[in-house]
Amino acid sequence: MSNKLIELKDLTKNFDDQQVLRGINLDIYENEFLTLLGPSGCGKTTTLRIIAGFEEPSSGEVLFNGIEISKLPPYKREINTVFQKYALFPHLNVADNIAFGLNLKKVDKSVIAQKVERMLKMVGLEGFEKRDVTLLSGGQQQRVAIARALVNEPKVLLLDEPLGALDAKIRKQMQFELKKIQQEVGITFIYVTHDQEEALTMSDTVVVMNNGEIQQIGSPIDIYNEPENRFVANFIGESNIIEGVMVKDFLVEFDGFRFECVDKGFEEMEEIEVVLRPEDLDIVAPEDAKLTGVVQNTTFKGVHYEILVKTDLRIYKVQTTDYAEPGRKVGLSFEPEDVHVMYKMGAY
Amino acid sequence: MKHYKKMIQPYVVWAALLIVIPLILIALYAFTEEGNEVLTLSFTWKNFAKFLESTYVNVVVKSFWLGIITTFLCLLLGYPLAFIISRFPEKTQATLILLVTIPEWINMLLRTYAWMNILADNGIINQLLDLLGMRPVNMMYTDFSVILGLVCNFMPFMIIPIHTSLSKMDKSLIEAAYDLGATPFQTFRKVIWKLSIPGVLNGIMMVFLLSVSTFVIPKLLGGGQYMLIGNLIESQFISVGDWNFGSAISLILAVIILIFMSLMKRMDKQEE
Known part of the structure; x- marks a missing residue:
């Protein structure tokens, strides 16, 4: 794999008296599909939120291209997020939701229209520009959310259990599509899930977490065949x-x-x-x-x-x-x- | 369903007796000549024509002007407060909203009398100024005292609908805006403000209606010379005894308010 893009160094996070991250060290590479996998409360979402900039770590460093960014607000980072419940703006239609980031950057209107159209094509929602986002199905909303994030051409896309709210059949299909999109756009995806099958299917690298600590980092095959400890062996498969x-x-x-x-x-x-x-x-x-x-x-x-x-x-x-x-x-x-x-x- | 439909009947009777019939009577008075004999009805436009005299038109203009200023000030002061309250944890929010409504538990007359004591020429503020060796300020019976009274009284009606629309907003929308590159100010302008507009319109409607038709506060804080529509109607019924003209003004006010409300409704729909 190519260059290191994000380095987490000895990251800890406390909420009140509770320590949710106990020293996370992780290198994330360009073009990698990395999954943070673990049971709820293991710290995977907190790790993601620190990378996005929604939380500040209690101690430790977040390096992006070698530069410390842990105090940088989210709107200054070249990172975009796909939220668990999509978080589409209900007062904007599909096209305006996707164009939100580009409009802020004062990109030319005709360029925006072009990019929005290309994104909609990629996520399979051609002709949906003028639709009301609140009337879309869960799967369609998720596609709009992905398009809204990717249109900004971020270096990293964060996905916080994006398929959690979808039913099993659409979830399988979206897993496949997400992987395809990642290969197409060629950027780093950091994916959070508690679903081991999802993690094994899509990832280049799986990071198994428990209790605010990383248990094992490896390829899906390594994680499955050579679990490092009882927790990983139990969590991944039977x-x-x-x-x-x-x-x-x-x-x-x-x-x-x-x-x-x-x-x-x-x-x-x-x-x-x-x-x-x-x-x-x-x-x-x-x-x-x-x-x-x-x-x-x-x-x-x-x-x-x-x-x-x-x-x-x-x-x-x-x-x-x-x-x-x-x-x-x-x-x-x-x-x-x-x-x-x-x-x-x-x-x- | 049928079973429940029957239960509405007492309310229909209630509404007919206490709302519809009085309204019809008001209309009847507004379109008839002076004299209270219902049997000798003689219809006329006289009462409405009288309203067009400049004195009365000025009263309407002044009422709406005060209503607009009051509503604007309530929005200006109430929105930030509602916004700040909505940032607190849910339990604290409930307490803070309770605090906002507490003044409303006390009778409006009492609250207004309290303001009179504070603002009077020998009231609390002027006594304080005197202690500091400064010259007294005349505050009572001015636009200032009336607007102050109106704003203080009607502020909760602005804060509560705005707070409701802000607090039910999905917080991840704000994070999504930051995530897509919006600064806190842009996030407010493009997301938070836009999504709170239904609450703002509700607040504007409530405060405006209340302040346009009020008569107790201007009477107490503005003095006997201070005429707003509400005072004009009151005086026609109570001191002048011209029920016909009073009814005509009431009707005109009702129509203006209806037009205003339908305009607001249309704005609300457009926002959606």
Whole structure:
């Protein structure tokens, strides 16, 4: 990836006595689709609002192209925001909403009309210029909000759970369109969501946050396959999380057995946690198995069955297209690369 | 629905007895000759013609002029207050609005008498000036005292509708304006002011109607010589005893107010 555009340095934020950000360090690059992902109250929206300029950090720095901007008011930043509930101006029609920023900059009327038209085309609302924004559907309002922000040609577009208020089908479609728009305009998108699927689908980089701290920064594939700790593993997808010990590089011990793995770089005999994704586990005959147990419950989920297998020490969740009736003694099998070793979390 | 419709009947009777019939009577008086015998009706335009005499026209002009000044001052002073109140947390806002309305709990006469004590030649202000060794100022029975009384009395009717429209405004609209490059002043002009116009029009309508038709405040703070439409009507009924002319003035005032209100309504629609 190219140049660093935004750097957050040791950002903290307190509201009254409550600390909502506890030292955020994050580099955001040009042209990147970065998602801040986490449960509500994790500080992701506050981080976004600090970048936009609506909040001032309690301490720390916000660098934009290397220049500190944390005290700069929002109207002086080359950043635009798409708000959660769109925040379209009800007294202006679609075209005037989109032209709001350009009108302030005293751009020539004919240029404005041209740009508005191009934006409407990009978001698929051609011919909507004179419509009343309050009469548009949620999806259409969201498109106007995106056009209103992008027409100013910002360096960064901030999106605060922009699809949260839409129904599932339109949300899927908008995810796809947003990604397409981002590639088309070629600017940085910083996207806030609590929806892990949304984050994995659209992002170049996912930043998982919890309790005002960054838990992990990585590509969607890294975040999913190599979660760094229990929180990330739990938050992204479903997981079997097992406490264990890293015997040495490429060898891990849990549930009383030693297994091959592909992880290294831990200390010898370091206490760790292991993630086994339900879809990585296979049901096999007990004699071919790495672990054995009894099927406790089988649920049909459409594409696959969800099978709970009770071993001596715990219950494993397995997702497979094979059927196994409850009560049957089965074996569980997995490959070395399916064993994801993570640092053990202290405080959680 | 039918069940509920029946419940409106007492109100219809009420309105007919206390609003419609008196209005018809006023119209009847306005178009008839002097003399209170209803049986010998003789219709005439005389009462309206009399109104066109310059003395009376001047009273109307003065009333509207005072009404406009009062409304303007209420807007000028009330809008910033409503705006500031709307910036507070919701609970504080409720308390502040309560404070704005508290004076209205006291009878208007009492409040006006209080102003008389404050403004009188030997009132509180002049006593203070005297203590400071300055010359007394004549404030009572002037345009100043009347306008002061009107503004103080009708201010809440300006503040409350404006505050309502400001406080229900989505705060993210203001952030959106900043975000799109508007300075605080531009944000006010292009978003906040525009969205509060319905409240402003309501406030203007209320204060203007109240101050144009008032008669107690100008009588007390303006003195016996101070004539506004309200005082003129009152005197025709109470001291002069010309009910026909009084009714004609009432009708004229009502028509002017109706025209004014429909103009405001149209402005409101245009804004939307």
